[in-house]
Amino acid sequence: MMLRMRDRLRPAFILFIIIAALTPLIVGKPFWLDNSILIAVFSLMALSVGMSYGQAGILSVATAGFASVGAYATSIVTAHYGLSPLLGLLLAIILPMLLGYPMARAITRLSPMPLSIATLLLSMVLEIAIREGGDFTGGYIGLSGIPNLPFASSLEAMHVLSWSIVVVVIALYANLTHSAIGRAVKTARHDPLRATADGVDVPKILASYFALSAAVAGVAGWLYAHHLMYMGPDSLTIHVSIKTMLMTVIGGAQTFLGPVLGAAFLTMLTLYLPASEAQGMIFGATLVFVLLVTPRGILGTDWLKLLSRSKKRETPIADVTRTSERTA
Amino acid sequence: MYELMEFVVRGAFLGVIYGLLAFPISLVFATTGSVDLAVGAYTVLAVAIAWAVGGPAGIVFGIAAAVLSSAIVGFISMRLNRPGTFDHITAVLGTFGLATFLESFILTVYGKDPMARQMFDTFWDVLGVRISPQALINIAVCLLLLVALYVLLYRTPFGRMMRASAINPLGAALNGIPVQTIWFCTYLLGGFLAGVAGILVLYTTGADYSTGLQLTISGFGAAIIFGMNSPLRGFAGGLVTGLVQVLSSAYLPGGWVTAAPMIFIFVVLALGPMNRIAATGGRV
Amino acid sequence: MSVDVHEVSVAFGGVTALNKVSLQLERGRILAVIGPNGSGKSTLFNSITGMVAAAGGKIAVDGVSIDNMAPNRRIALGLARTFQTPRFDPHITVEEAVLCGFYPVAKPGMLSSLLRSPGVAREEKSFSDRCSEILRELRLTKYRATKMGELPMGQVRLVEVARAVANNPKYILLDEPAAGLARDEQAMLSVEVRRLVEKGVGVLLVEHNFNLIRELAEHVIVLNRGAMLMSGRAEDIARDKAFIDVYLGSSGR
Numbered sequence: 001m002m003l004r005m006r007d008r009l010r011p012a013f014i015l016f017i018i019i020a021a022l023t024p025l026i027v028g029k030p031f032w033l034d035n036s037i038l039i040a041v042f043s044l045m046a047l048s049v050g051m052s053y054g055q056a057g058i059l060s061v062a063t064a065g066f067a068s069v070g071a072y073a074t075s076i077v078t079a080h081y082g083l084s085p086l087l088g089l090l091l092a093i094i095l096p097m098l099l100g101y102p103m104a105r106a107i108t109r110l111s112p113m114p115l116s117i118a119t120l121l122l123s124m125v126l127e128i129a130i131r132e133g134g135d136f137t138g139g140y141i142g143l144s145g146i147p148n149l150p151f152a153s154s155l156e157a158m159h160v161l162s163w164s165i166v167v168v169v170i171a172l173y174a175n176l177t178h179s180a181i182g183r184a185v186k187t188a189r190h191d192p193l194r195a196t197a198d199g200v201d202v203p204k205i206l207a208s209y210f211a212l213s214a215a216v217a218g219v220a221g222w223l224y225a226h227h228l229m230y231m232g233p234d235s236l237t238i239h240v241s242i243k244t245m246l247m248t249v250i251g252g253a254q255t256f257l258g259p260v261l262g263a264a265f266l267t268m269l270t271l272y273l274p275a276s277e278a279q280g281m282i283f284g285a286t287l288v289f290v291l292l293v294t295p296r297g298i299l300g301t302d303w304l305k306l307l308s309r310s311k312k313r314e315t316p317i318a319d320v321t322r323t324s325e326r327t328a
Numbered sequence: 329m330y331e332l333m334e335f336v337v338r339g340a341f342l343g344v345i346y347g348l349l350a351f352p353i354s355l356v357f358a359t360t361g362s363v364d365l366a367v368g369a370y371t372v373l374a375v376a377i378a379w380a381v382g383g384p385a386g387i388v389f390g391i392a393a394a395v396l397s398s399a400i401v402g403f404i405s406m407r408l409n410r411p412g413t414f415d416h417i418t419a420v421l422g423t424f425g426l427a428t429f430l431e432s433f434i435l436t437v438y439g440k441d442p443m444a445r446q447m448f449d450t451f452w453d454v455l456g457v458r459i460s461p462q463a464l465i466n467i468a469v470c471l472l473l474l475v476a477l478y479v480l481l482y483r484t485p486f487g488r489m490m491r492a493s494a495i496n497p498l499g500a501a502l503n504g505i506p507v508q509t510i511w512f513c514t515y516l517l518g519g520f521l522a523g524v525a526g527i528l529v530l531y532t533t534g535a536d537y538s539t540g541l542q543l544t545i546s547g548f549g550a551a552i553i554f555g556m557n558s559p560l561r562g563f564a565g566g567l568v569t570g571l572v573q574v575l576s577s578a579y580l581p582g583g584w585v586t587a588a589p590m591i592f593i594f595v596v597l598a599l600g601p602m603n604r605i606a607a608t609g610g611r612v
Numbered sequence: 613m614s615v616d617v618h619e620v621s622v623a624f625g626g627v628t629a630l631n632k633v634s635l636q637l638e639r640g641r642i643l644a645v646i647g648p649n650g651s652g653k654s655t656l657f658n659s660i661t662g663m664v665a666a667a668g669g670k671i672a673v674d675g676v677s678i679d680n681m682a683p684n685r686r687i688a689l690g691l692a693r694t695f696q697t698p699r700f701d702p703h704i705t706v707e708e709a710v711l712c713g714f715y716p717v718a719k720p721g722m723l724s725s726l727l728r729s730p731g732v733a734r735e736e737k738s739f740s741d742r743c744s745e746i747l748r749e750l751r752l753t754k755y756r757a758t759k760m761g762e763l764p765m766g767q768v769r770l771v772e773v774a775r776a777v778a779n780n781p782k783y784i785l786l787d788e789p790a791a792g793l794a795r796d797e798q799a800m801l802s803v804e805v806r807r808l809v810e811k812g813v814g815v816l817l818v819e820h821n822f823n824l825i826r827e828l829a830e831h832v833i834v835l836n837r838g839a840m841l842m843s844g845r846a847e848d849i850a851r852d853k854a855f856i857d858v859y860l861g862s863s864g865r
Contacts, residue, residue, distance in 0.1 A: 005728075059417050059424075106598040113363065114597050116420065117548060120541070121590045121597075132583040172726045179725040179732055180711075180718035180739070187701065187712055194699040196663065198775070199687035199716035208722055238541075242428055245421070280432025287425035291408055291418055 008178050011256035012171040019163045026159075033155040037227050039260075039267045040162035044220035045240075046247040046259030047169055052213035053245070054253035055177065056206050057189035058104075058112040062119035063217045064240035065126040066096040070218030071225035071236065072130065075143045078226075080136075085149050085226060092222035093215045100214035104207035111192065112206055123238050130233045142232025149226050162223050169216060170256050176212075177256075185209055239280065243270075246287045252297030261299060335574050341463045341532065343570020344470035348525040349547025350562030351477060352518025358494040358556055359514045362416040365423045366401050367522050368543030369430035370394040374526025375535045376434050379443040390530075391523035398519020401426045402512045427540060435537040444534020466528050470563070473524065477559045490514065542586065546573070549593035569593070613674050614638040615660065615691075615783050615814065620669030622652075622659050622838075629655040631839040632669065635816075637783055642805065642815045644825045644846070647835035653818045654696055656835070657785050660816075661693050662686045673783070688716045690782035694789055696818075698772045702761025706752060707743060709760055709771050713778030714739045739778075746774045750804060766797045773804065783814040790821050802828060826850065 006013075026032035045063050052058040073095050074088025103122065108115045130137050137143065152161040176182050188195035188202045195202050225231050247266045252258025273279055294301045349367055356364045371394070378390030401423055408419040448461045481487040492500040493510045501507045529535050529543075546569050553565035569589060576588035615637040622630040630652045637643050645653050658664035660671060662683035671678050678686050687693075692713075700709055718739075720732045747753045750770045755763060760771065769789060776784055786805070790798050798821075805815055805828055819825050825832060826846045834841040834855055842855060849855050 053417070057417050059421055061424075107594075113416070113420070116417070117363070117545070118594055118597055120545060121594050124541070124545075125587045125590055128583045128587045132581075175728040175732075176722070176725045179720075179728075179736065180715050181722060181725050183708060183712050184715050186704070190701045191699055193663065194695075194701075196683045197661065197687065197693055197695070197699075198712050199684050199779075201682070201684045212722070239428075242424070246425075249421070277436045278432060280428050281436065282432075284425045284427070284429030284432060288404055288422050288429070291422050291425070292404065295408075295418055 008174050009171055011174060012167050015163075015170060015257060015260060016167050019167075023159065027156055030155055033159050035267060035271075036159050037155070037162050037223070039264045040159070040166050041220050041224045041227070042244065042247060042263035042267055043166050043260040044169060044223070045217055045244045046251065046263045047166070047173065048213040048217040048220065049245050049248040050253055050255075050259045051173065051216065052210055053248065054255075055182070055185050055189065056112065056209035056213075058108075058119075058206060058210055058213075059116040059245075060119040060210070060213065061116075061238055061241045061245075062100075062122045062126075062214070063244050064236040064238065065119075065123040066100065066214040066217035067221035067224065067240075068126065068130065068231070068236040069096050069099065070221030071231050072137055072143070072221075073218075074222045075146045075225045075231045076136065079143055079146045085147070085222075088225075089219070089222050092218040096214035096218035097211040101207055101211035104210040105203065108203045108206050108210075112189075115206070115210065120238075123241065127233060127237060138232070140233065142230060142235070144230045146225050146229045146231065148229060158223075158227055162227075165219065165223065166260065169219075170260075174256055181205065181208075242280075242287075243283055246283050246290070248297075249287060249295075250290050250297055252300030254296065255299040258297050258299040262297070335578060336571065337459055337463065339571030339574040340567055341459075341466055341570070342573060343550075343567035344466050344563070345525050345528050345532065345566070346543075346546045346550040346569045347563035347566025348470055348473065348521050348528075349543060350550035350566050351559045352514075352521050353544075353547050354551040354556035354559075354562050355490075355494075355514050356518055357551075359490065359497075360405070360416075360419070360511050362405065362419040363423070363548070364398075364401065364405070364515060364518055365420060365544055366397070366427040366430065367518060367547055368540040368545070369427040370397050370519050370522035371526040371529060371543050372434055372535050372537065372540040373397055373430055374523040375443055375530045375539075376438050376537075378527055378530050379445060380438070382445075387527050390527055391520065394523030394526060395516060395519040397426075397430060398515050398522065399512075402515025402519075405515065406508060406512055427544070431537055431540050434540075438537065440536060442534045442536040443530065445531055447531050462531050466532060469524065469528065473521065474559055474563055481559070486513075545590060545593060549589070549596060552593075553596050613782075615674075615816075616670075616672045617656075617660060618670045618672075620656075620659050620671060621667045622655050622664055623667050629838050630659060630666075631837075633835070633838070633840050634669075635833055635840075635843075637814045637816050639782060639814045640809055640812045641831070642809055642817060642829045644817045644819060644829035644832045645835060646819065646822070646825060646832060647841070650837075651835040652838040653835060654787060655838070657693055657787055657816075657818070660686075660785065661691060691785065692776040692779070692781035692783070693785040694769075694772045694776050694787050696787040696791075698768050700760045700768065700771070702759065704760055705757050706747070706755045706760060706763065706767075706771055707757065710743050710746060710774045710778055711739055713775035714742070715779075717779045742778065746778060749807070750774055751800060766793045769793060770797065770801070773801070777804075777808060777813075780811075781813065783816065784808065785816045785818075787818050788820065789817075790819060790824055798824065822850070 026036060045067055048063050049060065052060045070092030073091035074085055077083045077088045077091060078085050103118060104115055107118050131140060133139055149158070149161070152158045184195060184198065184200040185205050187198060188200055188205055192202045221236065243266060247262030248259045250265060251260065251262030273282065349371065352367050353363060356362065374390035374394040377393045378386035380386070381389050404422050404426065405419045408422045452459050452461065481490060489500070489505045490510055492505055493507045497507050550565035550569045551562050553568055554561035572592050573589045577585045580588055617633065617635045619632040619634050620630060621628065621632055633656060635643065645656060647653055655664060659666045662678070662681060673686070673689050673691065676689065678689065718735060720729060720735065724732050747756060750773070752767065752770060752774065755767055760768065763771070769792060773786065773789055790801055793801060802824065808815055817825070817829060829846055831843065832846050832849050833843040834849060842849065842852060
C-alpha cells in the first residue's frame with residue numbers, strides 16, 4: 001500500500017488550486033499582489049525551516065541569513081556586474097549550500113543542538129560581514145537599483161513565478177519525505193541511536209537536510225531581492241528568522257502546507273500590528289503559546305483526537321507503561 | 329608588555345562575568361538536556377531594572393527581576409520538556425521565544441540607548457596597569473559565588489539531588505528525588521546568577537537591549553571550552569572568552585570586533601567535547 | 613564467512629563490562645548468549661555494532677576488520693540488530709517502521725529522491741512488496757496501518773524483528789526478542805528465526821528463556837560479569853553444575 005503519486009503530490013496540487021482560484025481576484029490590485037509575493041517568499045523561508053526543524057530537528061536561526069546570502073548574491077551579480085539574474089539564482093542556491101553543509105558537518109554529531117547554536121553564530125557573523133562589506137555589499141546603506149526579472153517584469157508575473165516556485169519546492173519536498181532518506185531523517189530526529197542501528201549516517205543526513213534548507217532559503221532571498229529591488233543589512237535579520245520559525249511552528253512544522261499557512265497568517269497579521277519595537281514581544285509570546293498548546297501546529301495537530309481526549313479525561317493504561325519505557 | 333598585561337586584566341575583568349553565565353548554561357544542559365537561551369536576556373533585564381531604579385535597591389530589584397523571568401522560563405520549559413514529547417529542541421525553542429520577548433520588552437520600555445553606570449571614579453595603578461576597583465569587585469563576587477556553588481553542589485543534600493538528576497533522571501525519580509522540582513530550581517539558580525552577572529555588567533561595560541544574545545553566546549562559549557562538568561571549568565572558560573573578546577577589540581577593525589569571539593566559539597564547538605555524544609553503554 | 617569477535621574488552625569508567633570475550637558467528641547458524649543481568653550481553657551487541665567503543669580486541673565481518681568503522685557502516689556491511697527495549701517512534705505506522713529497515717540497501721541519493729527518479733520509484737515499489745511479505749510472515753498484516761504507539765507490546769517486538777530482517781542482512785543480533793511474547797507469538801518467532809537460518813543468515817541470540825534456546829540454538833555461550841564462563845551445546849550447558857549455580861540458582865532444573 002505504497003503512497004501513490006497523487007497522494008504524495010496532493011499538497012502541491014491543493015496549493016496550486018488555491019492560488020489558481022485566488023489569482024483572478026487579485027489581478028490589477030498592486031496591494032494584494034505585493035503581499036501575495038511576500039507571502040510566497042516567506043512560505044519558502046518557512047518551508048526551509050520545515051525541512052531543517054520539522055524533518056531534521058535542527059533549530060536554525062540562520063534562515064534569514066541564508067536568504068540574505070541568496071539575495072545579496074543576485075543583487076551584486078545583477079546590479080554591480082549587469083549579469084543575468086539566472087546566474088544570481090544559481091548562486092542563490094549554491095552559495096548557501098556551500099556555507100551550510102561544511103558547517104553542519106564540522107559541528108553535528110548525533111545531536112543537532114550544537115548546530116543550532118552555530119546557526120546563531122553564523123547569522124550574527126553574516127550580519128556583520130554585510131555591514132562591513134563596503135561598496136561590495138553596500139555596507140550600512142545597502143544596495144539599490146536591483147533590476148527586476150526580465151521574464152517576470154510585472155507584479156502579476158512575479159506573483160505567478162513566486163507561487164510556481166513554491167509549488168515545485170513542495171512537490172520536491174514531498175518526494176524526498178516519502179523516500180528512504182525522508183524516513184531516515186525522521187527517525188534520526190526522534191532517536192539518533194535507532195537511526196544508526198538502521199544504518200543511517202546521522203551527522204551526514206542532518207547536514208544534507210541543513211544544506212537543502214539553506215538552498216531553499218537562498219531561493220527565497222533571490223525572489224525577495226528582485227521583488228523589492230533593494231537589499232540592506234536590516235532587510236533579513238535574525239528577527240526575520242524568528243518570525244519565520246513562528247510561521248512554521250504555527251502552521252505545522254512537519255506538514256507541507258503548514259509553513260505556507262503560517263506565512264500567510266503572519267504576513268497579514270503584521271500589517272495590522274503596532275510599532276516594530278513591540279513586535280518581538282508579540283512574536284515571542286505567540287511562539288511560546290503555540291508550543292505549549294499546539295506544538296504540532298494548526299495543520300499538524302490531530303484536532304479530533306485532541307477534542308475527544310479533553311472530553312473523555314481518562315488515562316489509558318498504555319500511557320503509563322509508555323512513559324516508563326521512555327528512558328534516556 | 330604592559331599593554332598585554334592590561335589586556336589580560338581587562339579580559340579577566342570581563343571574563344569572570346562570562347564564567348558566571350557559563351554555570352547556568354552548563355547546569356541546565358547537564359540536568360535537563362536542553363539549553364536555556366534566555367540567560368543573556370535575564371542579564372540584560374537585570375541591567376535595565378538596576379539602571380532604572382538605581383542604587384542598592386536597583387541591585388535587589390534587578391536580580392529579583394532576573395529570577396522572576398527565569399522562573400517563568402523554567403516553568404514553561406518544564407511543560408515543554410515533559411515525557412511524551414521528549415523533544416529537547418522544542419524546549420530550546422521555547423526559551424528562545426522568551427528571550428525574544430524579553431529583548432523586545434526592554435527595547436520598548438527602555439529604548440535603544442546603552443545603559444551603564446560607573447561606581448568608581450578613581451583608578452588604581454598596579455604594576456603600571458590601570459585597574460578600576462570595579463574589577464576587584466567582579467572577581468571577588470565571582471570567586472565568592474564559585475565557592476558557594478561548589479559547596480552547594482558537592483556538600484549539600486540538595487546538590488547531591490541535583491547531580492543525581494543530571495546523571496540519571498529516571499533513576500533519580502525512582503529513588504524519590506523530585507526531579508521536576510530540581511529542574512525548576514536549576515532554572516531559578518540560573519536566573520539568580522544571570523541577575524548578579526547583570527549587575528556586574530551594568531557597572532563594567534554596560535549593555536543595551538541587543539546585548540542579550542551576545543551574552544548568551546559568550547556564556548555558552550565559556551561553558552563548552554573546557555567541558556560542561558563543573559563550575560570551575562566554566563569559570564576558566566569565561567576567562568578565556570573574555571580575553572579573546574578584549575584582544576579582538578584591540579586588534580581588529582570596527583565591526584569585526586563582535587565577530588571574532590563568535591568565530592572562536594564556532595571553532596570550539598567544532599572541536600569541542602560537547603560533540604562527542606557518547607554512545608550508550610550497557611542496556612540500550 | 614562469519615563474524616569473528618576476538619578477545620574484545622569494554623570498560624565504562626572504572627567498570628569492566630566485557631573482559632576478553634571471543635566468539636564466532638557463522639552464517640546459517642544460531643549462536644545463543646546467555647547470562648545473568650549485567651553480565652555484558654547488551655554490551656557485547658553494542659561493541660559488535662560499534663555503538664560502544666572497544667578498549668581492546670578485534671572484530672571482523674567476513675574477513676573484513678571493522679574495528680574502526682562507524683556503526684552505520686557496519687550495519688551496511690550486513691549486520692542488523694534489535695534493541696532489548698524496542699526503540700520506535702510511536703507516531704509512525706507499522707509499515708513505515710518496517711520500511712525504515714531498508715535504508716542500508718537504498719541506493720539513490722538526495723537529488724534522485726527529490727526528483728523521484730525512476731530508480732527511486734522502482735526501489736520504493738520493491739521495498740513495499742518485501743515489506744508486505746515480511747508482515748505476512750510475522751502475521752502483522754492487519755496492523756499495517758496502525759500507529760506504533762497503539763500496538764500491543766508483543767506486536768511491537770515483532771515489528772522490531774521485522775525492521776531488522778527487512779534488508780536481508782547476513783547476520784542478525786537479536787536482543788531478547790521473545791520477552792513479553794505470548795506462547796503463540798513465541799512460536800512464530802521461532803519459526804521466523806529458523807527461516808532466517810535456512811536462508812543462510814547468522815543469528816546471535818540473547819535470551820533468558822532457556823527452553824527457547826534449547827529449541828533453537830546449536831551453540832551457547834554463557835557470560836558472567838563480562839567474561840565468558842563457558843560455551844558448548846545447550847544440553848551440555850544445562851547439565852553443567854557451574855552454570856546451574858550461576859545462572860539458574862538452586863531452583864534450576
